[in-house]
Amino acid sequence: MLVRTDPFRELDRWTRQMLGDPQSGTWSRPVAMPLDAYRTSDEFIVAFDLPGVSPDSIDVDIERNVLTVKAERRPLDLGNDAQLQASERSLGVFSRQLILSDVLDSERIQAGYDNGVLVLRIPVLEKAKPRKVNVAVNNSEPTAINA
Numbered sequence: 001m002l003v004r005t006d007p008f009r010e011l012d013r014w015t016r017q018m019l020g021d022p023q024s025g026t027w028s029r030p031v032a033m034p035l036d037a038y039r040t041s042d043e044f045i046v047a048f049d050l051p052g053v054s055p056d057s058i059d060v061d062i063e064r065n066v067l068t069v070k071a072e073r074r075p076l077d078l079g080n081d082a083q084l085q086a087s088e089r090s091l092g093v094f095s096r097q098l099i100l101s102d103v104l105d106s107e108r109i110q111a112g113y114d115n116g117v118l119v120l121r122i123p124v125l126e127k128a129k130p131r132k133v134n135v136a137v138n139n140s141e142p143t144a145i146n147a
Helices: 007-019
Strands: 035-039 043-049 059-063 066-073 092-099 110-114 117-123 132-136 142-146
Touching: 066 117
Parallel strands: none
Antiparallel strands: 035 043, 043 117, 059 066, 066 092, 110 117, 132 142
């Protein structure tokens, strides 16, 4: 059995849920999924934390330049005789939208899910990659300068 020794912690959590604090999460309004985003010269990488989410419930869609990630965390199926003693994990549907730049190739996105982390790899278009520009100096031969 789980025993709580701080009655104010439970009151604070309950108050935040009732007032709709985004850090408390409920079934109808779960906590947003945290992400990290990286940019290399060849791709844009986004990692979403989705612990306890079944890979079957993850949905990644792109419409125009809007990337939408949806996932659902369901309660554990422990049978009818299980009684909930404490509930701090957010359940329900999580959703996050990102607006993708025009320099990303949304046709070639790769997605992988491992250890509760969804990783999306979005290639950068050739026109947006770093390149060298040749500059002529005093009517002489062009000299390469990094752009």
